[in-house]
Amino acid sequence: MHRRRLLQAASLGSLLGAPLPAAWSAAPAGAAPYAWRSVPFGAGGFVDGFLFHPTEPGLLYARTDIGGAYRFDTAANAWVPLLDHLSHAEADLMGVLSLAVDPADPDRLYAACGLYLDQRSRPGALLASTDRGATWQVHELGLHIGGNSPGRGSGERLQVDPHEGQVLWLGSSQDGLLRSTDRGRSFSRIEGFTARHVSLVLIDPASGTAGGASRTVYAGSHDEPGLYVSHDGGQRFSREAGTPRQVPQHAAIGPDGSLYVSFALGTAAVACNPSYAKTGSVWKRDAEGRWTDITPEPPGEGRRAFGYSGLDVDRRQPGRLVVSTIERWAEGDEIFVSEDGGTHWTALGALSQHEAGAYPWLVDYMRTERNFGHWTSDVKLDPFNGDRALYGTGYGVWVTRNLGAARNRGQVQWVFTVANFEETATLVIRSPATGPRLLAAMGDVAGGAWDDPSRALGRRYFTPPKETNRSVDFAELAQHIVARTGDGPSSGYWSDDGGLQWQPFETSPRTGRVQSGSIAVSARGGAFVYAPQKGSALWSHDRGRRWAPCLGWPASGTTPLRAVADRAAEGVFYVLDSQRGQLLASRDGGRRFKPLLTGLPQPAPGQPTQLVSAPGTEGDLWLALGDRLLHVPARGREPKALPAVAEAWMLALGKGVPGAAYHSLYLWGRVRVTGSTLPEEGLFRSDDAGASFTRINDDQHRYGRLLSMAADAREHGVLYLAPHGRGVVVGRPRAGT
Numbered sequence: 184m185h186r187r188r189l190l191q192a193a194s195l196g197s198l199l200g201a202p203l204p205a206a207w208s209a210a211p212a213g214a215a216p217y218a219w220r221s222v223p224f225g226a227g228g229f230v231d232g233f234l235f236h237p238t239e240p241g242l243l244y245a246r247t248d249i250g251g252a253y254r255f256d257t258a259a260n261a262w263v264p265l266l267d268h269l270s271h272a273e274a275d276l277m278g279v280l281s282l283a284v285d286p287a288d289p290d291r292l293y294a295a296c297g298l299y300l301d302q303r304s305r306p307g308a309l310l311a312s313t314d315r316g317a318t319w320q321v322h323e324l325g326l327h328i329g330g331n332s333p334g335r336g337s338g339e340r341l342q343v344d345p346h347e348g349q350v351l352w353l354g355s356s357q358d359g360l361l362r363s364t365d366r367g368r369s370f371s372r373i374e375g376f377t378a379r380h381v382s383l384v385l386i387d388p389a390s391g392t393a394g395g396a397s398r399t400v401y402a403g404s405h406d407e408p409g410l411y412v413s414h415d416g417g418q419r420f421s422r423e424a425g426t427p428r429q430v431p432q433h434a435a436i437g438p439d440g441s442l443y444v445s446f447a448l449g450t451a452a453v454a455c456n457p458s459y460a461k462t463g464s465v466w467k468r469d470a471e472g473r474w475t476d477i478t479p480e481p482p483g484e485g486r487r488a489f490g491y492s493g494l495d496v497d498r499r500q501p502g503r504l505v506v507s508t509i510e511r512w513a514e515g516d517e518i519f520v521s522e523d524g525g526t527h528w529t530a531l532g533a534l535s536q537h538e539a540g541a542y543p544w545l546v547d548y549m550r551t552e553r554n555f556g557h558w559t560s561d562v563k564l565d566p567f568n569g570d571r572a573l574y575g576t577g578y579g580v581w582v583t584r585n586l587g588a589a590r591n592r593g594q595v596q597w598v599f600t601v602a603n604f605e606e607t608a609t610l611v612i613r614s615p616a617t618g619p620r621l622l623a624a625m626g627d628v629a630g631g632a633w634d635d636p637s638r639a640l641g642r643r644y645f646t647p648p649k650e651t652n653r654s655v656d657f658a659e660l661a662q663h664i665v666a667r668t669g670d671g672p673s674s675g676y677w678s679d680d681g682g683l684q685w686q687p688f689e690t691s692p693r694t695g696r697v698q699s700g701s702i703a704v705s706a707r708g709g710a711f712v713y714a715p716q717k718g719s720a721l722w723s724h725d726r727g728r729r730w731a732p733c734l735g736w737p738a739s740g741t742t743p744l745r746a747v748a749d750r751a752a753e754g755v756f757y758v759l760d761s762q763r764g765q766l767l768a769s770r771d772g773g774r775r776f777k778p779l780l781t782g783l784p785q786p787a788p789g790q791p792t793q794l795v796s797a798p799g800t801e802g803d804l805w806l807a808l809g810d811r812l813l814h815v816p817a818r819g820r821e822p823k824a825l826p827a828v829a830e831a832w833m834l835a836l837g838k839g840v841p842g843a844a845y846h847s848l849y850l851w852g853r854v855r856v857t858g859s860t861l862p863e864e865g866l867f868r869s870d871d872a873g874a875s876f877t878r879i880n881d882d883q884h885r886y887g888r889l890l891s892m893a894a895d896a897r898e899h900g901v902l903y904l905a906p907h908g909r910g911v912v913v914g915r916p917r918a919g920t
Contacts, residue, residue, distance in 0.1 A: 216916070216917040217880060217881075217884075217914045217916055218915055219267075219880070219913070219914045220912070220913060221603055221911070221912055221913075222623075222636045222910065222912065222913050223605070223639040224605055224639075224910055224911070225544070225601050225640070226578055226579030226580060226607075227578055227579065227606055227625065227910065228250055228578065228607055228627070228908060229248045229249075229457065229558055229577045229606075230247055230575030230576065230606070231246060231247065231335055231336045231560045231575060232245065232246040232279075232281070232336070232561045233245050233246075233561055233563040233573060234246075234282045234339065236286075236289050237284075237286050237566055238286055238287075240567045241257045241567075242289055242315070243255040244292065244316075245262065245575070246279040246280075246281070246294070247606050248278055248279075249277055249606070250277060250606035250908030250909050250910075251264055251265060251267070251269075251887075251908070252264075252266055252282060252294055253265060254315060259602070261602035261603040262601070262603045262604040263316075263603070265312075265316035266296075266310075266887075267884055267885070267886055268319070268883045268885055269887040270887070271832065271864060271887070272305070273321070275298040275299070275304050275305035275307075276296035276297060276298075276305070276321075276887070277298065277330075277888075277908055278296060278297055278329075278335075279295070279296050280307075280328050280340060281294070281339045281353070282295075282339065282341065283343050283351065284343065285343045285348045286343065286345045290312075290314055291312065291313055292311075292312045292315055292316050293309060293311055293312070293343065293351065293367055294309070294319075295309055295324075295328055295340065295353055296309075296328060297327055297328025297329065297330050298328075298330050299329060299332060300327045300328075300356055301327070302327075306323065306324060306325060306326060306327055306328075307328025307330075309324055309351075309353070309363075309367040311366060311367050322368050322369070324355075324370065326357075326358045328355065329357070333449070333454040333455070333456075333457075334356065334380060334405050334430075334454030335457070336432070336457045336509070336558065336560030336561065337403070337430070337432040337456050337492070338382070338433065340353060340381055340383055340384055341353050341354075342385065344398070345386060346391065346398075348366070349363075349364060349366050350362070350364055351366065351367050352384045352386065352400065352417075354381025354382065354384045354402060355379075355381060357379050358372065358379065359376060360372065360373040360381050360417070362417060375417060375418050375419045375420050376413075377407065378406055378411070379404075380404060380405035381403065382430050382431050382454075383401075383403040383431050383432070383433065384400065384401070384402050385401040385434045385435075386399070387399035387400075387401070388436070389436075389440065390414075391416065396415060397416065398413075398415075398416040399412065399413070399414050400413045400420075403430060403434070403444075404430065405430050405454040408428045408429055409422045409423070409426065409429070409430075410423045410431045410434075410444055425466075425468070425473070425474030426444065426446070427464055428448075429446035429447060429462065429463060429464060430447055430454070430455060431444050431445070432444075432447050432456055432492040432493075432494070432509070432560075435494055435504070437496040437498075437501055437502070437504070437524075438496075438497075438500075438501050439502070440469075440470040441468065441469050441470060441501075441502075442467070442468040443467050443477075443494055443496060443506075443525070444465070444494070445491040445507075446463050446464045446465070446466065446490070447462070447490025447491055447492060448490065449461060455490055455509075455510075456490065456509055456560055457510070457558040457577070458510070460488070460490030460509050460510040461490070462488060462490060463489060463490030463491040464478040464481075464482075464491060465477050465491050465506050465525065466478075467524060475525075477521075477526070478491070479506065479519040479521075479528040479530070480508075480519075483513075486513045487514075489509060489511035489513075490508070490509045490510060491508055491509065492509035492559065492561065493505070493507035493560060493563075493574060494507075494562070495562060496564070497569040498564075498566040499569060501524075502522060502523050503520075503521065503564075503569060504525065505518060505519065505572060506519050507519075507559040508559065509560060510558070512557075514553060514554065515532070515552065515554035515556070516554055516555045516556060516557060516559040517555060520589055529589050529590075529592075531555075531595055532553075534589050534592060534593070534594060534595050535554075535555070535594070535595045535596075536595070536596055536597065537549070537597045538596065538597065538598045539599045542601075543644060544631065544648045545579075545599060547644070547646065548578065548648040555574065556576035557576060557577050558577035560575060561574065562574035564586075569586070570583075570586045570587045579599055579601045579604070580599070580601055580604060581598070581599060582598055582600040583598070605909060605910025606908055607625045607628055607910045608626035608890070608907065609623050609624070609625050609890060609891065609910055609911050610651075610653050610654065610890055610905070611623070611624040611654045611701070611890075611905070612892070612903050613656060613893050614897075614903060616662060616896035616897055617663070617681075618657075618662050618665075618681030618682070619633055619681055620633055620634060620895070621636045621893070621903060621911070622657065622665065623655070623905070623911055624645075624668070625645075626651045626652075627650075629644065629647065629649075629652045629669065630644070630645045630652045630667070631643050631644040631645055632645075636903070636913050637913075643682055643683065645676075645682075645685070647671065650671045651669065651698075651699075652668065652670075653669070653670070653698065654667060654668045654745075655667040655668075655702070656702050656703050656748070657704055658708035659706045659748070659750040659751070660753070661706075661707045662681070663681045664679055664707075665678045665704070666704050667685075668700060668701060668702045668713070672691065673687035673689075673691055673727075674688055674691040674692055674699045674713075675687070675688045675691075675692070675699065675702060675713070675727060676688065677711075677726045677727060679708075686726075687727075688726075688728075689727055689728045690727060690729060692713040692715070692721045692723070692730045697715070698716050700713055700714045700715040700720075701713070701746070702714075703745070703748045703756060704748055705749075705753055705754050705755070705756070705772060706749060706750060706751060706754075706755070707753040709724060709753060709772065710723070710753075710754055710772035711724075711726065711727065711773075712733065712746035712748070712756050713746075716739075717743065718739065719732045719733060720732075720744070721733060721773075722773030724772055731774070733773050733774065734774060735767065735769075736758065736776055737758065741788075742792075744758050744760065746758050749801055749802065750796045750797060750798040751801045752770075752801040752802075754771060754772040755769065755801065756768065756769045757769075757796065758776060759794040759806060761786055764781065765778050765782075765783060766779045766781075784808050784810075786808050786810065787809060787810075790809030791807070791809065792806075792807060792809060793806070793807040793831075793834060794806055795836060797836050797846060798836070798846070798896075800817050802820070803815065805834055807832065807833065807834050807850075809830065809831070809832075810829065810830050811825075811831060812834065812850065812873070814873060825873040827855055827873070828852060828853075828854055829853040829854060829855055830852045830853040831850060833850075833852070833889055833891075833892045835848075835849045835894040835902065836848060837893075837894020837896060837899070837900075837901065837902065838894070838895060838896055838898060839899060840870045840899055841899065845872045847868055847869065847899060848869040848870075849866065849868050849879075849892065850867045850868075850869070850876065851866050851867075851892060852864075854876050854878070865878045865879075865885070866878065866880040866902070866914070867879065879914065879916075884912075886904060886906035886912065887907060887909075888906065888907040889905060889907070890905045891904075898915075901915045902914045902915075
């Protein structure tokens with residue numbers, strides 16, 4: 184992280200106190216033993232790919248666009264997250280573009296990781312594991328990987344040569360086809376393949392010998408749409424003339440040598456899957472090399488335009504295969520199964536029953552879903568049991584164990600199989616002292632309120648469930664009053680019974696089709712302040728019937744500003760304007776804001792900032808300013824810097840130690856621990872108002888990037904995290920600590 188030069192020492196001397204000492208007061212080295220687990224919601228994000236190991240029964244992996252990768256634990260019927268160890272600097276590696284296994288070594292697993300293609304994001308890396316994802320080595324690629332970019336639903340782009348385990352092939356998002364001969368430690372570009380955006384790579388295991396000179400390699404492209412083949416180990420590629428100029432999405436070789444490929448084509452400017460598909464098809468090349476169009480249902484025009492994506496073959500029964508549509512919005516996506524190599528197809532939609540009863544939010548969500556849901560980018564058959572199939576959607580994973588029932592027009596049972604698979608983009612979490620224990624505002628699936636975060640979310644899911652909620656807050660001194668914002672027509676909702684029933688705002692505080700903003704609820708619930716993504720905030724004293732501009736609200740820059748309610752004084756709000764180094768306050772319910780503190784240190788661009796109001800005392804504030812943490816102990820007092828803190832990325836206050844006079848403080852950042860001259864990254868707890876800190880996480884539980892954090896207001900030591908794309912995680916001290 185960068186540090187920003189301090190302002191003039193004369194203006195900050197009284198503000199920050201004496202210069203930071205050489206010896207830092209901090210916690211003992213080593214982390215306090217904490218147990219971490221996911222708060223059960225039930226997936227909620229895009230699952231874009233699956234990978235079975237071809238020779239190890241039951242070994243199955245899944246990848247996601249923002250929430251890392253998972254391995255399925257068959258005995259527990261649950262998923263094991265594999266990338267929770269990623270550090271703050273490695274957060275962008277939570278976007279997994281492709282996975283690969285070594286057919287000759289079931290313990291080896293590879294992941295091509297990176298979130299975005301712009302230069303502001305972290306460059307991608309190849310992660311390599313020799314223990315099925317328990318531990319990893321990181322090999323930097325020096326280029327960007329689009330794990331959350333258009334085109335991410337196709338693949339697999341990463342392949343291990345079936346005859347030479349040290350050879351890996353990687354189809355990149357914008358840098359062409361790459362090859363490694365040292366198990367992914369380094370890659371070089373294949374010059375014989377001219378396309379830049381590679382959609383898939385497939386190696387024919389029946390081709391070639393050791394050395395790879397005659398290996399047959401297939402590659403698909405987004406920017407030069409088509410399927411390409413090399414019969415000389417990648418030296419020269421040519422387009423398969425018998426196939427359409429569409430983008431190959433998935434490909435598989437059947438036990439009889441037939442090659443099957445699904446295709447989709449998006450708009451000219453953007454790669455398809457999972458967006459912008461306008462046409463598609465399915466093709467077969469038989470053992471003699473003849474290509475045949477075997478498309479189950481030709482796409483139409485306009486609203487009936489769609490593509491094809493997921494595809495797999497039964498490794499034990501020649502001619503049996505499945506394929507899925509992508510973005511068939513008019514009728515909903517469909518999965519087709521064929522028993523004769525694509526000559527005849529059976530649509531599974533009318534034959535399928537989906538069991539979602541364990542997840543009430545999903546039952547409601549699916550009322551507007553048709554057939555198999557949306558974004559069905561991948562469907563897979565178990566290579567050891569062709570009756571077991573699974574597919575992913577924009578909100579989770581469905582599994583069946585009786586696919587064969589479709590042969591006789593019987594009912595195919597699908598079960599939502601997402602135990603410990605938590606991929607929601609949770610944007611804001613809060614923990615009230617009364618009513619529900621945890622509140623969470625989530626992208627795409629609204630969120631909910633947990634009475635018991637160790638149990639699955641019940642009926643307190645937020646409605647409508649198919650909506651992005653961007654914030655949630657409650658009245659500290661009247662905690663039955665709750666408000667949240669959403670991207671729907673009303674822009675938000677309020678509740679006066681702790682979130683059991685909700686009323687939409689009668690008047691929307693936003694204009695146009697922009698994202699909704701954040702909400703702050705005054706201490707007794709008499710005032711709401713709504714802060715948009717850009718522009719001036721608005722206040723309401725009648726729970727959203729009428730809104731008026733907040734006078735004196737600072738002009739927003741590139742980072743949206745948020746109002747924070749004082750937790751002890753009704754009608755008092757604050758806003759941190761870090762770009763101008765000032766804190767403003769309103770004492771009239773948000774009508775007018777005036778500067779309260781000026782001359783605050785200004786963080787470097789891109790550094791996170793946060794303002795937290797402590798319950799119990801008016802004006803008791805904490806300010807995380809990137810490279811420092813400040814405490815304002817009460818109204819009118821000067822801020823004091825906590826010298827142990829080198830970087831403060833996020834903080835939360837929760838119930839203190841029994842008998843303590845103050846809340847426990849939790850910090851995500853970097854702290855200098857005793858005996859070390861360098862700060863240590865982690866999650867820390869202080870039970871003495873920041874005089875000392877103890878690290879509470881370990882290097883296997885770092886979670887990349889956090890979007891929100893909340894400490895339990897009823898039980899000391901309990902901390903809730905909202906990692907990017909990993910739902911909500913709860914940490915609590917292990918028994919006896």
